[in-house]
Amino acid sequence: MARVQLDLQPSVDRSIVPPLTETTRLEAHEIIARYPKARSALLPMLHLCQSVQGYVSPDGIALCSEELGLTKAEVGAVATFYTMYRRRPAGSYHVGVCTNTLCAVLGGDEILAALEEHTGLHHDQTSADGTISLEHIECNAACDYAPVVMVNWEFYDDQTPQSAIDLVDKLRAGEPVAPTRGPLRQCTFKEMSRVLAGFPDGLATEGVQAGPATLAGFELAKERGDLAPAYPDEADRVQGSAQKQEDS
Numbered sequence: 645m646a647r648v649q650l651d652l653q654p655s656v657d658r659s660i661v662p663p664l665t666e667t668t669r670l671e672a673h674e675i676i677a678r679y680p681k682a683r684s685a686l687l688p689m690l691h692l693c694q695s696v697q698g699y700v701s702p703d704g705i706a707l708c709s710e711e712l713g714l715t716k717a718e719v720g721a722v723a724t725f726y727t728m729y730r731r732r733p734a735g736s737y738h739v740g741v742c743t744n745t746l747c748a749v750l751g752g753d754e755i756l757a758a759l760e761e762h763t764g765l766h767h768d769q770t771s772a773d774g775t776i777s778l779e780h781i782e783c784n785a786a787c788d789y790a791p792v793v794m795v796n797w798e799f800y801d802d803q804t805p806q807s808a809i810d811l812v813d814k815l816r817a818g819e820p821v822a823p824t825r826g827p828l829r830q831c832t833f834k835e836m837s838r839v840l841a842g843f844p845d846g847l848a849t850e851g852v853q854a855g856p857a858t859l860a861g862f863e864l865a866k867e868r869g870d871l872a873p874a875y876p877d878e879a880d881r882v883q884g885s886a887q888k889q890e891d892s
């Protein structure tokens with residue numbers, strides 16, 4: 645497979661970033677109304693900003709700060725703490741490669757190296773055409789299917805360097821791609837961000853959910869008739885703690 649060596653996205657050109665509009669503000673109000681305290685809406689609101697602009701821009705930080713009565717520093721501290729919030733525009737397809745223990749043992753490092761070699765992108769870089777960004781991830785919480793690659797947080801299981809390269813090439817070419825589990829088509833970064841902001845796309849139950857490797861322990865327990873101890877009902881629990889207090 646020929647290397648594609650993508651040009652790197654230069655520093656952010658804010659003139660081409662879509663603006664946050666009155667609609668964004670109204671949707672932010674909708675999010676805030678879901679919570680007893682306004683500030684609890686910060687995380688989904690940051691995803692909302694990303695769903696419009698592809699990253700958390702200074703305008704996104706200002707909007708969250710104004711609507712939630714927080715300082716820009718407080719909003720910025722949250723936005724820079726969590727790695728799901730991007731500080732520069734992500735690609736339409738944000739590719740995360742896990743190199744944590746299990747994935748590393750099974751080839752995650754080779755996958756990351758192959759994608760870097762193939763695309764010329766490295767961690768936290770986006771291609772100039774805005775299609776692909778690359779992230780080095782520490783565990784995608786999908787170790788039962790290691791080595792795993794994620795695109796906009798959708799799983800591509802049991803990857804190899806070649807299958808990951810093929811995946812990226814298809815995404816760049818606009819060819820249809822479906823995650824191993826989950827929806828039957830790959831969404832874009834902005835579409836995924838909108839779902840994370842709490843505006844469902846209706847695809848949550850589409851496709852394979854928990855696969856055989858995830859359910860292996862459960863199936864084995866069922867076969868052997870293993871049962872977890874019953875959880876004491878509330879009355880027993882209260883009685884038990886009253887008894888304990890009496891005894892002490």
Ligand code: FES
Pocket residue numbers: 742743744745746747748783784785786787788790791792
């Ligand atoms: S170690 Fe890679 S998904 Fe957990």
